[in-house]
Every structure is written in C-alpha cells, then in structure tokens.
Ligand SMILES: [Fe+2]
C-alpha cells in the first residue's frame with residue numbers, strides 16, 4: 309500500500325547564503341579558536357553564564373567583532389540562529405549581538421518574528437494560539453531591529469567552514485542535500501537544542517547544543533551549552549561544554565511581564581523546558597496532532613483547557 313505523502317513543513321523556503329571570502333586566495337580566519345553559540349532564544353542569563361565559563365574556566369580571550377577581524381589567541385563569537393523568542397529579553401539579545409558585531413545568521417525563530425509582524429509568509433506559521441508567545445516577544449522590536457535581523461544570511465561560508473541553523477535548504481529541516489559537493493570541510497549549526505555530530509556523504513556536520521533553552525535530557529537539568537571550534541593541524545575540531553546556571557530568575561521575569569500567562573500552553577511548555585532541560589513542547593504538539601485534527605485553530609482558552617487538563621502542561 310502506498311503511504312500518503314506528507315506536505316513538507318517548508319516547501320518554498322529559500323535560504324540566503326553569503327560567502328565571506330572575496331576570492332579563494334587564502335584563509336580569512338586568523339584566530340585559532342571560535343566560540344559558537346546557538347539557540348539563545350532571548351536568554352541573557354544563559355549567555356552571561358556561557359561567557360563567564362568561557363573566560364574563567366576555559367581561559368578564552370573573547371573579543372567582539374566579526375570572526376575575520378580576530379587573530380591569534382583572540383576568540384570571536386559566532387551565533388548560528390534562534391537568538392530571539394520566546395523570552396522578553398529577545399530584543400535586547402538582538403541589540404547586544406548587533407552592538408558587539410558578532411558574526412551571526414538567522415534561524416526559524418527570527419523568521420517567525422518577521423511572520424507575526426506581517427513582513428513575510430512562511431508555511432505552517434499562523435497567528436493562532438501556538439504562536440502567541442512569538443507575537444508577544446515581537447512587540448518590542450522596532451522596525452530598525454527587524455531590518456537588521458532580516459538582513460542576516462541563513463548560511464555563512466568562510467574558508468573551510470559552513471555555518472547554518474538547521475540545514476542547507478531550510479531553517480526547520482536538517483536537509484543536507486548537496487553537502488558532499490560543497491568546498492567546506494565542516495558544517496556547524498544548531499536548532500535541535502542538544503549537541504550532535506553527523507557524517508553525511510562522508511563529510512562532517514556538527515550541531516551545537518542550545519545556550520538559551522538547553523534540552524540535553526540527561527537528567528542533569530538545564531545547562532547552557534557552548535561549542536568551541538579549534539584548529540589542529542589544519543583541521544577544525546569541535547568541543548561541546550555545558551555550564552551550570554539558575555533558570556528561575558529568567559522564568560520569574562517572564563512571569564512578571566504577564567506574557568508567560570498570556571502566551572498560553574506554548575509559553576507554559578517552553579517555561580517547563582527552561583526549568584527542567586527536558587523537551588515539553590514538541591511532545592505536546594505531537595500528542596495534539598495525533599488526537600485532535602484542526603487543533604491549530606482552537607481559541608487559546610480551549611487549547612489551555614485541553615493542554616492543562618488532559619496533557620498536564622501548566623503555568
Ligand atoms: Fe531553537
């Protein structure tokens with residue numbers, strides 16, 4: 309029997325790529341090490357914890373500016389998308405990354421903000437209850453913030469490195485078609501909120517864990533993640549680190565704004581992820597999809613009732 313084909317979550321997503329090397333004459337990166345942060349999701353506390361760990365425990369000399377401006381022992385920072393949403397400090401996170409001139413690309417959560425501000429369309433993203441937290445986080449963005457965010461590429465190629473968010477053809481699907489034919493030796497991204505390594509057509513791909521909403525699910529609670537890329541004998545090696553921090557002030561601030569309550573079940577599941585380091589939102593959506601066709605168009609009160617009483621997510 310033929311299985312019915314499921315429509316792709318993002319059939320028309322077109323990613324924008326930039327190649328930083330003006331010519332292929334020589335390497336542009338002079339620093340030996342790069343700090344890669346991904347999936348910050350507006351969590352300034354987690355960023356602070358990762359930066360302190362990098363400076364104090366790893367002894368890294370973190371510097372601001374794009375990755376090709378640093379040299380020797382200086383360690384520039386690269387952000388591989390999802391630096392905003394759902395936390396109320398999302399706009400502050402954007403402005404911090406911009407002010408520090410870190411090399412940065414965008415992910416699906418930056419795209420979601422643009423959708424709810426009516427600046428672009430994306431299949432599967434609507435204005436219903438599932439995306440309420442995005443609408444709430446998006447209110448603080450001024451048009452110049454959105455202009456800068458939307459000017460970011462989805463993929464950055466430099467020397468023998470390729471930075472991506474989720475995949476080469478989508479910010480929501482890990483699709484690496486064409487990777488074997490590309491010139492880079494290593495691709496590094498994020499999106500899955502836990503560190504992973506993958507070999508695709510014999511070539512290396514690394515996913516960093518999330519700094520802002522780590523979901524390693526190893527029973528150790530939420531520990532913000534960072535990845536250090538270090539060059540050894542001409543080859544980049546990736547090392548993942550996770551650090552301790554207290555997520556409760558982050559959740560308290562979110563609660564105090566009223567947006568955690570207003571955000572409905574999506575926000576509540578994300579707050580539980582922040583506190584536990586365990587996945588809550590995708591299992592909830594999977595459960596709803598299997599049980600209630602059309603749940604996307606419920607009103608938020610009905611969604612809250614079902615998600616709370618039948619599945620167990622609450623404030
Ligand atoms: Fe993310």
Ligand SMILES: [Fe+2]
Nearest residue numbers: 390415416499
């Ligand atoms: Fe993502």
